[in-house]
Amino acid sequence: MKNFWFKFFHLSISEWRGIFLLAILIFFISLLPYTLKNHYKPTALNFDDLDSISILLQNNRILALASRDSLFQTNYKTWGVNSINPFPFDPNTISANDFKKLGFTDKQTQTFINYRSKGATFKTKNDLLKLYFVDDDIFAVLAPYILLPDTITYSNVKTTKKTDKAKVQIELNAADSIDLIKIPGIGKYRAKKILELKNKLGGFIDYDQLKMIYGFNDSLIETLKPYLTINPYLIKKININNANIKEMAKHPYIGYNLAISIYNYKQNHGNYKSIEELKNLKSVNDSIYHLVLPYITVQ
Incomplete structure (x- = not known):
């Protein structure tokens, strides 16, 4: 029995050394919190430094956006000028297809057509600058081809209207x-x-x-x-062989009484063969005859 317990607790020299070193390590680890507490003091948070960092980040963001916008504008202008294929045109009458042939995109063309369909008119060349996608560079290319005056002198317009x-x-x-x-x-x-x-x-x-x-x-x-x-x-004539009394009486030069005479004569003698037969009517003298002559026919 004694040998059993001796063998159970028996350790070699190297094992005792390991236990000793482990005990020393545990001891120093247990002292570490007290050591750090005495030697480490956390510094107060400096909000001025945070503000400086925030301002720096904001400035960098602004610079990045400005650089992006500048690049976009440069590319847009370069695209616009290089894409324009000018030819003579009137913005008031040009079709959507021809406007696109000038070099504008589908979206720009649709915007232009919508703008014009709302009643907008272009009176001078400069009116084309009202379109947001036409900048000074694009306008400079198109201006010689726009079939509109540079300016309008309204006094001249009034004179022209009177003359016309x-x-x-x-x-x-x-x-x-x-x-x-x-x-x-x-x-x-x-x-x-x-x-x-x-x-x-x-x-x-x-x-x-x-x-x-x-x-x-x-x-x-x-x-x-x-x-x-x-x-x-171009005068519309009355056929006295077909017209009734009411139709003839409406004419200012015939009236009701003469209409009855014309109608009764036809009833008694048949259709008129010539306008000169009106002279057979007692109510028709030379003056009345020549007055109604352009407005009647027998055919």
């Missing part, structure tokens, strides 16, 4: 209200009255017929003549 208006000549029997109001001295009201009389007569054969409208005197008609022409072949 004076050159206008309207065919009175074919004119509508839009045509008539182009003539100096004829507004919407007078244009309306002219058209009403034209529809009643069937057309004009002479300028003096305008005197049938209230307010149209010799002086006014003389000022209108340079702007008017009359084509008597």
Whole structure:
């Protein structure tokens, strides 16, 4: 039994040395916290240093962004100028396809078309600078090819309009209200009255017929003549062989009584073979005959 316990606790010299060294190591490790506590004192946090670091980082970020933007702008300008293929064009009428051929992208072309579709017009070359993607460099390339004036002198524009208006000549029997109001001295009201009389007569054969409208005197008609022409072949005539009394009576030169006479004569003698047969009517003298002659037909 004694030998058993002796063998169980028996250690060699090297093993005892290891145990001794381990004990010394444990001892020094246990003293380490006390040693560090006495020799290490944490320094207070300096917020001024943090502010300096923050400012430095912010400045670096700003410089990086500025460098990126500068590079982007340089590339954009280089792309814009190098991509432009100028040819003569009017920005008010150029198609989307042709605008793209100038060198603009699909997005820029669509922006241009949308801008113009909202009612925008280009009056001078400089108006093209209103497009955000047209900078000074691109404009300098396009300017010689833009079919617009550099500037507009409004006094000259007014003079031109008056001159053009004076050159206008309207065919009175074919004119509508839009045509008539182009003539100096004829507004919407007078244009309306002219058209009403034209529809009643069937057309004009002479300028003096305008005197049938209230307010149209010799002086006014003389000022209108340079702007008017009359084509008597455009007159709408009444076929007295087919028209009834009511239709003929609407004409200012015929009226109800003459319409009855014309109709009764046809009923008694058959259709008119010529307009001259009207002279057989007691109510038709030479004056009335020549007055209605341009407005009736038997065919």
